[in-house]
Amino acid sequence: MKVKNFDLHIVANYLPSRLAEQLFHLGYLPQRVVGGDPRVRMHDLLSLKVDDKATADRLYTRSVSAIKGHPEFTGYIEEEAILEDLAIHGADLGRLIDDFPEKLQVNLCPPDRYKKCDIHVTTCRVNCQSVRKLLEAGFYFLSLDKKDLGVAQVCTIQLEDLARGRQMWSTTLDYLRESGAFEGYAKFEATIRIESFGFVLPPIVLNESPF
Numbered sequence: 001m002k003v004k005n006f007d008l009h010i011v012a013n014y015l016p017s018r019l020a021e022q023l024f025h026l027g028y029l030p031q032r033v034v035g036g037d038p039r040v041r042m043h044d045l046l047s048l049k050v051d052d053k054a055t056a057d058r059l060y061t062r063s064v065s066a067i068k069g070h071p072e073f074t075g076y077i078e079e080e081a082i083l084e085d086l087a088i089h090g091a092d093l094g095r096l097i098d099d100f101p102e103k104l105q106v107n108l109c110p111p112d113r114y115k116k117c118d119i120h121v122t123t124c125r126v127n128c129q130s131v132r133k134l135l136e137a138g139f140y141f142l143s144l145d146k147k148d149l150g151v152a153q154v155c156t157i158q159l160e161d162l163a164r165g166r167q168m169w170s171t172t173l174d175y176l177r178e179s180g181a182f183e184g185y186a187k188f189e190a191t192i193r194i195e196s197f198g199f200v201l202p203p204i205v206l207n208e209s210p211f
Helices: 017-026 053-068 129-137 162-179
Strands: 005-014 029-036 044-050 074-089 117-123 140-146 150-159 183-197
Touching (some): 017 044, 017 053, 044 053, 053 183, 074 162, 117 129, 117 162, 129 162, 150 162, 162 183
Antiparallel strands (some): 005 074, 029 140, 074 183, 117 150, 140 150
């Protein structure tokens, strides 16, 4: 897989207004969190997309420096490489579909463990069968008000092992395409750096967890 571009995300339960101003000046854009999984509570989500790693690294360093100047901040920052970002258009959106082929053992993320990759599945369709099946399999979800899409349901699975993540990406992509009942987007990202500031990170599939 070839890296397409890079994402930086800042997730916060408390984001001081002065820090928010600094981050907006760096180029971050806010996404409104409408709702989500009770295992993943967040008040603010800021995102920034860049084309090259040198710029992503520089902005990550500057962002961390800004965050450390506000010890009251509660949240985390991550830098990710986007390996795949695909649109999927099902031909039979109303058909009944099978369960997701894997039942994932998802754990609350221990404080000394970190994801190496994640898979995001996004759709704007209401009552989407595919979303329900992914949630039953262990994905968690957020409802986000995206500027270009409107309110979208984003299902995510995070994994501690990149090789297992690649396997799960292939399984997820095949499932969405072969069902014929999904319309939306799928993205596979590899984590470059992540740092938490008093925030419990989202659920994760640990190395020792069987599929």
